[in-house]
Amino acid sequence: MSKIIDSYIKELNRNLLNLPDSDRQDVIDYYHEFLLDGDFQTEAAIVEDLGTPKILARKILADYAASISSQPDTKGQQSSGANLKTIWLIILGIFAAPIGIPLVVVIVALMIAIMIAFCIVVIGFAAVVAALIIGGFFILCKTFGLLWSAQWATGLFYLGSSLVAIVLGMILFTLIIKLIGFLVAECATFFRHIGRKVLKKHYFKTKVTAKEE
Amino acid sequence: MQMQIQSRFLDGAVLALIKENDLYGYALTQEVKSIFAISDSTVYPVLKRLRKEKLVVTYDEPFQGRNRRYYQITASGSAELQVIEQEWWTFSAKLNKLMGERK
Numbered sequence: 001m002s003k004i005i006d007s008y009i010k011e012l013n014r015n016l017l018n019l020p021d022s023d024r025q026d027v028i029d030y031y032h033e034f035l036l037d038g039d040f041q042t043e044a045a046i047v048e049d050l051g052t053p054k055i056l057a058r059k060i061l062a063d064y065a066a067s068i069s070s071q072p073d074t075k076g077q078q079s080s081g082a083n084l085k086t087i088w089l090i091i092l093g094i095f096a097a098p099i100g101i102p103l104v105v106v107i108v109a110l111m112i113a114i115m116i117a118f119c120i121v122v123i124g125f126a127a128v129v130a131a132l133i134i135g136g137f138f139i140l141c142k143t144f145g146l147l148w149s150a151q152w153a154t155g156l157f158y159l160g161s162s163l164v165a166i167v168l169g170m171i172l173f174t175l176i177i178k179l180i181g182f183l184v185a186e187c188a189t190f191f192r193h194i195g196r197k198v199l200k201k202h203y204f205k206t207k208v209t210a211k212e213e
Numbered sequence: 214m215q216m217q218i219q220s221r222f223l224d225g226a227v228l229a230l231i232k233e234n235d236l237y238g239y240a241l242t243q244e245v246k247s248i249f250a251i252s253d254s255t256v257y258p259v260l261k262r263l264r265k266e267k268l269v270v271t272y273d274e275p276f277q278g279r280n281r282r283y284y285q286i287t288a289s290g291s292a293e294l295q296v297i298e299q300e301w302w303t304f305s306a307k308l309n310k311l312m313g314e315r316k
Contacts, residue, residue, distance in 0.1 A: 030238055030257055033281060037239035049253045056254055063258040067265075 004043050005035045008053055015057030018092055027060055058096035065093020069195030080181045083188035090195040125176045132169030136162045225297035227259055228290055235283045268293050
C-alpha cells in the first residue's frame with residue numbers, strides 16, 4: 001500500500017521540478033499526508049480522487065502561476081533571474097490550465113512576438129557594443145607600429161580614437177545590462193497581467209458546485 | 214442541484230470548518246466535499262492562499278510515526294470569516310425574498 005503511495009508521490013514530484021524547492025516540498029508533503037490519511041489501497045483509487053500524477057501536477061502548476069500572477073508587483077526588487085523564472089512559471093501555468101485552444105494560440109503568438117522583439121533589441125545593442133570594443137582593440141593593435149615610425153602623430157590620433165571607442169563600448173555594455181534587466185522586469189509585469197487575466201477567469205472561479213442532497 | 218459558487222464562499226466554508234475544529238488536510242477535504250461537489254485537489258490551493266494571507270496557521274502533530282499538519286484559524290481569519298458570513302447573509306436574504314415571492 002505504502003509502495004503505491006510512494007510511487008505516486010515520486011511521479012508527482014518528477015512533474016513538479018519547475019516549482020521552487022520550498023513550494024514543491026510543501027505540496028508534496030501535503031499530498032503525501034493526504035494519501036496516507038485517506039488509506040488508499042490501489043493506484044486506481046488514488047487516480048479516481050486526485051487524477052494521475054501528471055494531471056495533478058498540471059493543476060498545481062496552474063494554481064501556482066495564478067498565485068504568483070496576483071502577487072503585488074515586485075518590479076525592481078527582483079533580480080532578472082527571478083523575473084525570468086516568474087515568466088517561465090506563468091507560461092507553464094497557462095499551458096497547464098484548462099483553457100480553450102484559441103486562447104492558447106493567441107497567447108503563444110503574443111509570447112513569440114514579445115520574444116522576437118526582445119531579441120532584436122538586445123542583439124542590436126550587443127552588435128553596437130561588440131563593434132566598438134572589438135574595433136577599438138583592433139585599431140589599438142595596428143597603431144603600435146605607427147607610433148615608432150615617422151607617422152607617430154597619426155598613430156597617436158588612432159590610439160586616442162581606439163581608447164575612446166573601447167571605453168564607450170564598456171559604458172554602453174553596462175547600460176545594456178541595465179536595459180535587459182529593465183526589459184525582463186517589464187515582461188514579468190506583463191506576464192503577471194496576462195496570468196491574472198487568463199488564470200483567474202478561467203480557472204479559479206469555476207468548478208465549485210453545490211452538492212445534491 | 215448543481216450550481217456555481219464564488220470561490221469566496223469556498224474560502225468561507227473552509228474557514229468556518231477550521232474554526233469549529235483544527236483539521237488536517239484529508240479530514241478537511243472530506244468535510245468540504247460533504248458540502249460542495251469539488252475534486253480533492255481543490256482544497257490545497259485554498260489552504261495555501263489562506264495561509265499566505267495569515268488567515269490560518271499550521272502546526273504539526275505526530276501521528277503513527279509521521280506528522281500530521283493541522284490548520285488553525287487566526288484572529289484575522291475569524292474577522293475575515295465574519296465579513297464573508299455577512300456577505301452570504303446579505304446575498305441569501307435577497308435571494309430568499311425573491312424566491313419566496315414567486316411561490
